[in-house]
Amino acid sequence: MEQDLDRSKAHDSQRTEANIAGPQKQSAPYTVTWQTARTGLKIACLNDRPLASVYDPQKEAQRLLDGLLALARQHSDIRHIMIVGAGSPYLLEALEPAAASGPAGVEALQWEFSIVEPVADVYQWIRASGNWRTSIFKSAAEAQQYIQSRAVLVFPNRPLVSAFEVYRRTFDEVEQSANQRQINLNTLNKFGPLWVRNLYSNFTEFLNAGELVELQGAGKGKAAVLLGAGPSLTDHLPAIAASPRRDEFLIIAVDTALSVCRMHGLEPDFALTVDPQPINFYHMAGESFRRTILIADPACSPLALRRWKGPLLRLQNPFPLSRELARISNHLNEDSLGYGGSVSTNAYDLALYLECSEVLMVGQDLSFPASRVHASGAALEELWGFREKRLSSRETGNYRQRFSVPVVPLPSETDTVHSNDKLNVFYNWFNQRFARDAERIRISLLRSAGVRFSRGDIYDTFSQWEQGRSSPTSDHPLPRPDSNSSQALKSVSAKHPSSPFNLSRACGALSELRQEFQDLVSAARSEAALFENLQRLSRAIRLAGTGMQAEVERLQRSGRINDEFRKTLQTQAELHSQLLLRTIRRLEVWQDAY
Numbered sequence: 049m050e051q052d053l054d055r056s057k058a059h060d061s062q063r064t065e066a067n068i069a070g071p072q073k074q075s076a077p078y079t080v081t082w083q084t085a086r087t088g089l090k091i092a093c094l095n096d097r098p099l100a101s102v103y104d105p106q107k108e109a110q111r112l113l114d115g116l117l118a119l120a121r122q123h124s125d126i127r128h129i130m131i132v133g134a135g136s137p138y139l140l141e142a143l144e145p146a147a148a149s150g151p152a153g154v155e156a157l158q159w160e161f162s163i164v165e166p167v168a169d170v171y172q173w174i175r176a177s178g179n180w181r182t183s184i185f186k187s188a189a190e191a192q193q194y195i196q197s198r199a200v201l202v203f204p205n206r207p208l209v210s211a212f213e214v215y216r217r218t219f220d221e222v223e224q225s226a227n228q229r230q231i232n233l234n235t236l237n238k239f240g241p242l243w244v245r246n247l248y249s250n251f252t253e254f255l256n257a258g259e260l261v262e263l264q265g266a267g268k269g270k271a272a273v274l275l276g277a278g279p280s281l282t283d284h285l286p287a288i289a290a291s292p293r294r295d296e297f298l299i300i301a302v303d304t305a306l307s308v309c310r311m312h313g314l315e316p317d318f319a320l321t322v323d324p325q326p327i328n329f330y331h332m333a334g335e336s337f338r339r340t341i342l343i344a345d346p347a348c349s350p351l352a353l354r355r356w357k358g359p360l361l362r363l364q365n366p367f368p369l370s371r372e373l374a375r376i377s378n379h380l381n382e383d384s385l386g387y388g389g390s391v392s393t394n395a396y397d398l399a400l401y402l403e404c405s406e407v408l409m410v411g412q413d414l415s416f417p418a419s420r421v422h423a424s425g426a427a428l429e430e431l432w433g434f435r436e437k438r439l440s441s442r443e444t445g446n447y448r449q450r451f452s453v454p455v456v457p458l459p460s461e462t463d464t465v466h467s468n469d470k471l472n473v474f475y476n477w478f479n480q481r482f483a484r485d486a487e488r489i490r491i492s493l494l495r496s497a498g499v500r501f502s503r504g505d506i507y508d509t510f511s512q513w514e515q516g517r518s519s520p521t522s523d524h525p526l527p528r529p530d531s532n533s534s535q536a537l538k539s540v541s542a543k544h545p546s547s548p549f550n551l552s553r554a555c556g557a558l559s560e561l562r563q564e565f566q567d568l569v570s571a572a573r574s575e576a577a578l579f580e581n582l583q584r585l586s587r588a589i590r591l592a593g594t595g596m597q598a599e600v601e602r603l604q605r606s607g608r609i610n611d612e613f614r615k616t617l618q619t620q621a622e623l624h625s626q627l628l629l630r631t632i633r634r635l636e637v638w639q640d641a642y
Contacts, residue, residue, distance in 0.1 A: 132209060271407070
């Protein structure tokens with residue numbers, strides 16, 4: 049380590065424009081200067097404000113380490129800790145094995161640390177000060193790539209995050225990525241087995257489906273009316289259904305809004321369904337729309353597709369098994385829609401994918417105004433007419449739905465409105481996307497008693513929105529599903545994939561995959577046999593272990609296979625083998641039918 053790191057002489061004030069790495073695109077008005085602490089150590093200043101203690105930066109680094117360890121003890125299952133904001137090399141000194149003295153230093157060796165330093169001059173100073181064991185990242189983007197492959201506890205250097213916008217912004221982005229990864233992992237652990245069953249059950253349903261790429265730019269220049277199933281949909285849907293200018297805009301409906309559309313005689317241009325739970329059957333249980341294009345996740349509930357007779361498009365799902373089955377069925381295009389945790393977020397992303405010029409949000413209350421949960425006529429609301437009992441009333445079910453998740457009050461036009469933790473995630477997602485997409489698409493909303501978004505033009509009625517729009521002048525009218533002139537949607541109307549499908553080849557690929565799972569069942573009976581066949585059965589292990597990411601991460605850390613993981617892997621491989629056999633049998637029946 050360079051000697052001037054430990055004891056530095058007085059430094060001449062040297063100003064350089066700081067190249068702030070990270071999310072911002074333009075150079076920020078930051079300047080970095082250098083000065084000497086009372087202990088003689090060199091410290092950096094940002095806009096003349098010190099990034100470390102002007103008295104004893106090494107002692108400050110030790111205090112920061114003590115606080116970090118106190119937090120780490122509360123998360124004993126996480127071994128990777130990422131610190132946002134170093135400010136100086138002295139924190140890295142405290143984390144080095146050579147500096148491990150005393151209980152805190154020895155305890156620190158149990159964790160693997162990394163640091164994000166977004167100020168380029170400080171990052172370069174730290175890099176030049178020694179060969180560090182700790183991983184150092186110069187931007188939130190680099191840190192986010194690191195987070196994707198491991199569970200990470202994000203720890204802010206509080207003085208820096210509180211005082212400087214560049215550190216605060218970096219911390220927000222890194223923490224959001226870590227939280228999103230954990231949410232995805234929790235979702236995978238919760239719904240993994242259900243997704244597996246649905247993917248196999250839906251395999252034959254999607255053989256004739258088109259791909260999302262066939263719709264790219266199909267709505268260019270048109271407005272999209274996005275229908276959610278919030279309570280305010282009841283107020284506005286009659287006017288939308290009666291509009292004499294129906295051909296001038298597209299209607300994108302989430303599956304929960306379809307029963308309400310059916311009640312008002314409105315046929316959407318597009319409908320989306322993505323949820324895997326069987327209860328989604330009720331949203332799709334009515335008479336199928338013949339002209340509506342259904343865009344479905346391959347892991348959606350098979351019951352939801354049971355009665356659908358109209359055009360069908362297949363979304364790409366990031367689940368490894370979905371990718372494998374898509375390859376076998378020759379659905380090779382990678383285009384998909386952004387997942388924000390709700391089918392409404394998929395619907396919004398579809399409007400952008402269609403290259404619409406405007407999106408009008410209807411029924412996106414994301415709250416429970418006046419204790420209402422859904423729009424009148426929504427399937428789950430009407431279901432209470434059959435399920436209601438003396439000791440299980442509609443009001444009781446309504447109350448449980450509103451309070452089953454921790455309550456979070458969100459801003460409304462008047463004050464705040466009753467919402468919850470889950471809906472707050474979607475609210476934040478829409479606010480972030482509205483801000484990001486403001487230059488790409490015009491955002492409008494029909495007034496509701498629900499949440500107030502940070503952006504968007506608000507209209508009292510649908511008629512007012514129509515009057516405020518000029519007639520569209522697009523040279524790209526939406527091709528109808530039955531249009532012979534549209535090359536883009538030929539496969540949708542004909543219900544065939546865009547690439548030729550070879551049935552015998554698909555049966556062979558499924559049989560080969562099933563044999564791999566059967567071999568994995570045999571190999572997983574002993575640790576030695578499993579290690580011996582790791583490379584040969586890597587695909588089966590990857591697919592069978594998808595829902596056990598926490599166990600896989602522990603396996604990667606320990607470097608050995610524990611009995612619990614091995615037995616679980618064997619059980620999952622047996623399940624895949626059984627489901628594949630059923631899929632092959634269904635495919636044979638499907639061949640006879642077609």
